[in-house]
Amino acid sequence: MAVETNDKTSLPHDFGDDDGPVTFKRYTSSKKKQLHSELTKSTSNSLDGQSNRQSSKVPSSNGQSSITPKGDVVPSAKASVMKSSVGNTKASNSLVNPASVKLPVANSRSHSLNDKPKSVPEQKASINIKGETKFIKHCTKDYAEDSEDEEDNKPLSARLKVNSNNDNKATPVVVKKSYQDSDDDDDIPLSAKLFRNSNVGTSSGNYDDPDEKKLISKVQKERQNGSSASIKQEKPSTVPAKRPLDNSNSVHSQAKKSKVSDPAASIKTKQVSMKCEPKVDDDDDDIPISQRIKKSATSADKSSSINKKAATSADKSSSIKKNLAKVTKVNKAGKTSFKKQPKKLKKSGKGSDYSKSMKFLPGSGDGQKKWTTLVHNGVIFPPLYQPHGIKMLYKGKPVDLTPEQEEVATMYAVMRDTDYMQKDKFKENFWNDWRKLLGRNHVIHNLKDCDFTPIYDWYQSEKEKKKQITTEEKKALKEEKMKQEEKFMWAIVDGVKEKVGNFRVEPPGLFRGRGEHPKMGKLKRRICPRDIVINIGKDAPVPECPIPGERWKEIRHDNTVTWLAYWSDPINPKLFKYVFLAASSSLKGQSDKEKYEKARMLKDYIENIRAAYTKDFTSKDITKQQIAVATYLIDKLALRAGNEKDDDEADTVGCCTLKVENVTREAPNKLKFNFLGKDSIKYENTVEVELPVYNAILKFQKEKGPGDDLFDMLDTSKLNAHLKELMPGLTAKVFRTFNASITLDDMLNMGTKGGDVGEKIVVYQHANKQVAIICNHQRTVSKSHSAQMSKLNEKIDELKAVLKELKTDLDRAKKGKSPLKSSDGKTKRNLNPEALEKKISQTNAKIEKMQRDMKTKEDLKTVALGTSKINYLDPRITVAWCKRHEIFNKSLLEKFSWAMDVDPDFRF
C-alpha cells in the first residue's frame, strides 16, 4: 500500500472533542505547584512515561493519539497524563485505531544498507588565497579612507597581543570524542567509554604539542581509573576495539566528531537551576536503552563472554547502526546526549542579577556564563578579487572598468540565469550601488544599455574549466584549502576542542533577499578586519589579524555569549553577523536539548493550556480573546509567532501579524489561510476550527480593511508574556517543536508494525513528511522533476507491454504453442507455464514498485524533510525508535546492549 498523503493537514489535535479516554489528571494538582518551578522537574515527571515507552515494544498509545478519518494521527493531550500515573504498564496498549493508519507494507525504495562512508566536511570549492597581498592593500586603503572608524579605544591587551602566537600551546586541550557527553558517562557502558577514549589520541593531526598529548592520555587514565566507577569498570578493554588508526582518516574523523570529556567537567558541579531545587537532569532519555533494559536485569558479570562474542556480533551491531544512520542522517551532529555544559551559578562580569528573573533554563542567553576559557583563531577572509579584464559592452562598445567596478559588474553578470534578473527592484538596487562606484562622469549612464554577456561567457567557461580538472588536482586543491583553514576550524572551549561553525567571513556580493525584499540587489561590501569584533577568553592569545599592521575592530572577553566574532551586516547595519560554534559543539547541543526538554514539558501542560484558551474564545476582554484565538492557531497549525517587521524587509507574516486578508471564512466553520510566511514561503491551508474560533475571527475582521491586522490588540511580546504565565519558559515557538516531535513520536509508535527495515524506513519517512507538512517546510520542485516522472512513466509502460507479451506467451504455452516473436522480431525461448507465471509476477511487482516510487516522488516534490529533522524532531525519538525496531528482537537487544552505544563509524 502506498502511503496515504493528505495535502495540507491541519494539526492533528482534536480539542473540543471528548473522544479520548478518561484520564487521571495527575497534573492538575501537582502542576500548579510546578507551574513556576523548574523545567527540569517536568523532565523527571515525564521520565516514567518515557521509559515505559522505550522499554516496551508496545506502542504505548494510552489513548495518546487518535486518528482522523483521513488517517491523520491525532495526538491528544490526555495521554501523557495517564501514562505517568500508570507507571509501567503494558496494559495500555489500547490503540485507538491501529488499523486506520495505512502504512505501506512493501517498501518501494529498497534502501540498501551499505556502509556509507562519511563525507569529509568542508569540501567546498577551493579558495584562492593568492590574493592575500592585494587584499591587504585593499583593506589598508579602506582604512585610510574611513579612518574615522579607527578606534584607539581598544583594550591595551588587544593591541599588545596582536602579534602573539596562536598556537594555543598554553591551553590544555581535550579532544572530545564521540557524540556522547561526558557527564553521561556513568550511564555508558565502559566498553563504549573505552572505545571512545581509545580514539582520543589517535586523531592527532591537530595535536602536535606533546603537552597536549600528555594531557590527553592523563585524562584518559583518570577517567578509566577513577572518575567513573561503575560495575563494568573491571571489564578489560577487549572491546573489538578500534581498528588501527588510519592516518588518512584522522583529520576527517576528527572533524566529524570530537568529544571526550573535559577533565574539569567531572569536578565542576552540575548546573543548579534558578530555584534551589537541583536539576534532576538524568532523565531516562540519556540512558542508553541498554542501560534501561539492564535496570531490571544487570548483566555486568557476563561481560567477559559478551566480549568474546563481540567479534561475531559486530556486523549486526553495525547494521543497526547503519539503519539508524539512515533515518537520523541529519541528526548526526550528536544530539543524543549533552548536559555537560558546566553552567555556573555565578554570573560573569555583566552581573545581571541571577535571581531577579525567572530564568529557569541554564544557558538560555540570559547573561549567564557560557564558558570559562575560550581560545580560537578568529576568522578567515575570502580572497581578494582577481580582475579578469573581460570588457563588458555599453551600447555595443567595450568599456574600461576599474577592478572595483569590474568586480561588481561581474557579480551582476553571473546572476543572469537567476530569477533576480526578472525583478526590477533587484536591477534598480544594483544600479544605484554600482553607479556610485562608476562615478559621475562614467560613460555608463544606465543599466539598460549594458551588455554583460562577455563577462557572463567568461564566467561560464571558467566554470567549465573547473569541471575539467582531474580528481587528483581537485584533491590537491582541497587539501590545500584544508591546510589554510585548519586552524580556523576549531575553538577550545573550557579545554575542549570544538568545531567552529562559520569561520569564513562572508564574501562581497549582491544581496539576495527572499521574496520581494526591498533591498535585493544591493551591494554587500567586503568585510575587513576593522569591521570585526572578536570575542575570546581573557587569557587566550588574540588571533593574529591577517593584515599586518591592521587590527580587529574590538576584542572582547564576554563569557556570557557564545559567539566568537561578529560584524555588522553591510546590508542592514542594525543586524549582526555572528560566528558561532558548530551545531556539533556541546554548547549548541546543550541548548538543543533544552529546547526539546521544554517542548516535552509542554506535553504536561498542554491540556490545561487548551482548556484555558478554549474558555477565552468567548472572553469579553478583546485582548484576552485575541490571545486565546492566536494561541489556538499556533497550537493547532504550528504557526510562527509573527514579529513585527520593518518596511525595509520582505512583507511576510506570522500569527500575530496576520492580516484580515490572510484569513477567509468558509461557512460554517472553516478558515482558509493564505499568506507568505518566513522566507516568503506560501502558506495555504483550509482548516475546520471550533465554532467559537470561527465567530471570533468574524468579529476580529469586522470593520477592518483587508490590510489591517487581524489581531490588532496583540503582538508577540504580549502573547509570549501570557504563555509564560501558563508554563515557565513557554513561548510560541515551543508549540512548533512540541507538535513536530509529538507527531513523529506518535506516528512512529503507531505506524511501525512488522516488516523489514525498508518498510520501517517508509514509516519513518511518512511520519517525517507529516511533520514537514505541519510545519509547512517546502522546497522548490527540482528542475528535472517532470523529466524524471515521465521517464518513470515510460518505464512503466514498457513493463506493461512486457507483461502483456508474457501473458500471451503464457496462454500459448498452456496450449502447448511456442511463443510469438517479440516485438523487435526476435525469437523467444520456449518457457514452461510455471516459469512464465513467475516472470509475470516479478514484472507485476516491478511495476508496483515503480508506481509507488512515483507516488512518493510526486508527494515529496514540494516537501522538505530535512528542516524538521534538523530543528524540530527530538533526535531521541528517532534513536529510541531505531533501537526498538531494527533488526534485533528484544532478547538480542538485551544481549547486545553493550554494543548499543557503538560509535557510528565503528568498523570491525
Added chain:
DNA sequence: CTAAGGACTTGGAGCCATTTTC
C-alpha cells in the same frame, strides 16, 4: 509601555560528492 539592540535558532537554495542507474 515601546523601540532598539542583541543573540540566538530556523530556513531554503544550491553546490558538490557519492551512489545509483543505464
Added chain:
DNA sequence: GAAAATGGCTCCAAGTCCTTAG
C-alpha cells in the same frame, strides 16, 4: 564508465525572543 539521481553540507537570509534604554 558516464550520466543522472540523491544526499549532505555550506551559505547566509530571516525568523524568534530576550534585555535594555528611553
